[in-house]
Amino acid sequence: MDDLIVKTITKLVVPFIQLYGIFVILHGHLSPGGGFAGGAIIGASLILFTLAFGVNHTNKVVPPSVTEKIETGGIIWYALLGFVGIAVGTSFLSNKIAGFPLGNYGSVISGGLISLATIGIGLKVASTMITLFHRIIEED
Numbered sequence: 001m002d003d004l005i006v007k008t009i010t011k012l013v014v015p016f017i018q019l020y021g022i023f024v025i026l027h028g029h030l031s032p033g034g035g036f037a038g039g040a041i042i043g044a045s046l047i048l049f050t051l052a053f054g055v056n057h058t059n060k061v062v063p064p065s066v067t068e069k070i071e072t073g074g075i076i077w078y079a080l081l082g083f084v085g086i087a088v089g090t091s092f093l094s095n096k097i098a099g100f101p102l103g104n105y106g107s108v109i110s111g112g113l114i115s116l117a118t119i120g121i122g123l124k125v126a127s128t129m130i131t132l133f134h135r136i137i138e139e140d
Helices: 004-026 035-053 055-061 064-087 113-139
Strands: none
Touching: 004 035, 004 113, 035 055, 035 113, 055 113, 064 113
């Protein structure tokens, strides 16, 4: 697309959309949202960027190899957090029962492993959305 207004607005808006997605991911254990919703917001911002600037430009900014590594890293991060519970002698993804500190209720650093797990979910969802979108566009 060669529309100057769309490109300018996209450049201005995408960082704020991504910041909001990060906020939703980090506050998912305190309010509605979490890893899936925040990842979808970040993924949608990257799709907007792709629609405004094209797949080739987006691949220069965020190469497919990076999104594949983030996608793999997000699920590995989630699985490793789950196995921490097993390593301490409880069940997969156990939290309080495994002895993890839950922090002060209402603060961002609370909830034990829940907030860490939502980060992995958010990374996985965002990278999957942009990877799938690029694959669909490249098929045309």
